[in-house]
Amino acid sequence: MIDTHAHPLLCNRPIEEWVQNAHVAGLSHIVCVATTIQMGLDSLALSTRYPHLLPTIGIHPCEAKNPERLDELEALIGRNRFYAIGEIGLDFYRDNASLEQQLYVFESQLKIAQKVGLPVIIHSRNADAEMAPVLNRYPDVKKGVHCFSSSVDYALHIASENTYYSFTGMVTYPNKAEILSVIDALPLEKMMIETDCPYLTPVAYKGQENQPAFVGEVAKMIAGVKGIAIEEVVKKTSEVAQFFFGIDV
Numbered sequence: 234m235i236d237t238h239a240h241p242l243l244c245n246r247p248i249e250e251w252v253q254n255a256h257v258a259g260l261s262h263i264v265c266v267a268t269t270i271q272m273g274l275d276s277l278a279l280s281t282r283y284p285h286l287l288p289t290i291g292i293h294p295c296e297a298k299n300p301e302r303l304d305e306l307e308a309l310i311g312r313n314r315f316y317a318i319g320e321i322g323l324d325f326y327r328d329n330a331s332l333e334q335q336l337y338v339f340e341s342q343l344k345i346a347q348k349v350g351l352p353v354i355i356h357s358r359n360a361d362a363e364m365a366p367v368l369n370r371y372p373d374v375k376k377g378v379h380c381f382s383s384s385v386d387y388a389l390h391i392a393s394e395n396t397y398y399s400f401t402g403m404v405t406y407p408n409k410a411e412i413l414s415v416i417d418a419l420p421l422e423k424m425m426i427e428t429d430c431p432y433l434t435p436v437a438y439k440g441q442e443n444q445p446a447f448v449g450e451v452a453k454m455i456a457g458v459k460g461i462a463i464e465e466v467v468k469k470t471s472e473v474a475q476f477f478f479g480i481d482v
């Protein structure tokens with residue numbers, strides 16, 4: 234089982250405990266997603282101690298107003314093993330930067346991904362209308378839309394050979410029928426599971442800080458919606474994540 238989106242550097246739990254709990258829960262890898270260049274470098278350092286923590290690097294849309302070291306990003310990727318560029322995208326919920334600023338930082342990183350052949354992790358909040366045309370401009374870049382929570386129509390609108398959808402513990406919350414209908418509509422071959430920890434704790438662990446060990450709750454929900462065994466969801470989503478991120482097993 235693979236948690237494809239975690240933020241160890243934002244979590245309060247001691248990293249040893251966090252890693253141990255994930256191991257006990259049966260996780261083989263955890264993708265440690267950066268929101269800044271510095272966080273990517275810190276995740277890289279963490280991965281030297283814990284090789285199954287896989288670092289990514291990228292500038293989140295909420296950092297797009299004063300993007301740190303955007304010009305260095307390609308060189309850093311060339312020198313180090315990062316598994317994706319991300320999380321990158323558009324966010325008009327927090328709205329820390331203008332549309333132009335966000336588009337510039339987002340597309341600059343998509344162009345690097347295209348050049349170096351890395352997948353991207355997409356963050357999209359209140360931005361579906363602006364996001365879709367950008368995604369469609371980079372058909373050859375593998376794109377994982379993180380914390381997918383839009384409609385079936387939108388999921389199908391952005392569907393392509395290189396589009397993947399990742400689901401969080403949000404799928405366990407009440408009144409999420411729309412996300413469940415997306416899970417029902419999409420093939421398992423396009424799905425990944427994630428925690429987005431420390432955020433979005435699944436209902437079963439309400440009151441606790443989220444951690445990778447809880448990602449099985451997302452698999453359980455997908456299994457319920459699709460009427461298949463949880464083992465099948467775990468196996469297939471792990472294969473999808475291995476292919477998407479280029480994880481050696």
Ligand SMILES: [Zn+2]
Nearest residue numbers: 238266320429
């Ligand atoms: Zn995140």
